[in-house]
Amino acid sequence: MLRTASLVLAVLLAGCATQPQWPAVAVGDANVRLDRSVRLDRSVQLDQVPFHPQERYQCGPASLAMMLNSRGMNRNPDDLKELVYLPGRQGSLQVELVAAARSHDLLVYPLDGTLETLLTEVAAGNPVLVMQNLRLSWWPQWHFAVVIGFDADDRRIILHTDTREAHRETVEVFMATWSRAGNWAVVMMPPDEVPATAKPVDYLMAASDLESTNRFDAANQAYQTAEQVWPDQPAAVLGQGNIAYSRQDWAAASRHYQRLTDRFPDVAAGWNNLAHALAHQGCGVSARDAAACAAQLNPDRFGSTPDLAAAPASESCPVIRCPVPAAD
């Protein structure tokens, strides 16, 4: 009787447990340096990620230290405790880890939460910071760990986690705990590198997060990197102009905005920002012309003429020509 019952139970449980499919081939854009045909059905372990065992409740500082160390930054969990550990909550928040990484001039790129993407990043040499829920959804035990490798034959994910170095977790356990934490995963990149699975707008969003937290050098570098990898993205050029503008380097800002309007004449924001930079440079006429181009492209947003400072005109002011509207 008992045997029958346990058999039934085993069958039922087996029915519930889904077998995660191990992806075979890496994902990613062809224009990112990782080769499209990189195989994931093999084993990979990143050696450049040092291990820090966590102290009680302090997986956040330990994981962050490992991520920073892997980028050649000499920080240990004790240094970082002040930045990212909340004694009252006995833990760290994701946003704090992200903010702390940004304050070290790293670009924090969120992954899309699939196993394929995770493994592709690891195969490309990028350790991945993940969040897991080690207990149940209604009684959570949050945990941070760093994925440093995988083994397709054994179906294992290799993590630096709690006090275990290069712990080999089955993909079933990993997927269950990871998905209970919303499949949260990020890579932390030096601003002159692009994650293997990066998508242009998402990467630029991450770069603009650096800009809006006033990490201007890092953000500028990231925009330049993006401009090289994805020449068709206007925001990469706009960002460089906006940083120059924030630094009140009007000439540099004008140069970037002009580059933007040359290459992307349909982007009204470029003309609008150019107008403001030119006004600061003392090019009143050019500024008004550029503002008129912006208004012509997008009357709702830029229709009202901005109050541009009319400084004395100088001879080096550019001649502005609006794009000819394309016939529909």
Place this chain on the structure above:
Amino acid sequence: MQGFRKHMRYISFFMALLMAAVTVGAAPAAAGVVGTGELLTEQRVELDRQALLDMLEREEVKAKLADMGVTQEQVEQRIQNLTPTELASFEQQLAEAPVGEDVVGIIVLFLLVFIITDMLCATNIFSFINCIR
């Protein structure tokens, strides 16, 4: 009246200071300039819209829409007119769907919700459908 004016001047001065402080603190790019994030948000909306349009190209979706008596062109036109909020809510429904669940079902359900509420004239998002009333 004079006293009120004098008062207003102080309040305006204070408000101007406050707003200047808030602006400087919140936005790295000065007022009037379009921030990088703003342009990116617009681009993201267009990407979402394109993703939705791409889904219409799937045969199962086409078949389902034909069953419902709606032409693909009509739906495409509607998608062009969806607001960023509506697009975002759709994206979220897709994201929350369990892995492996029938994506077609969600797409059609989404469109259905808008079409039916429109037929009842609860919204006027789908203007191509004539109201029941």
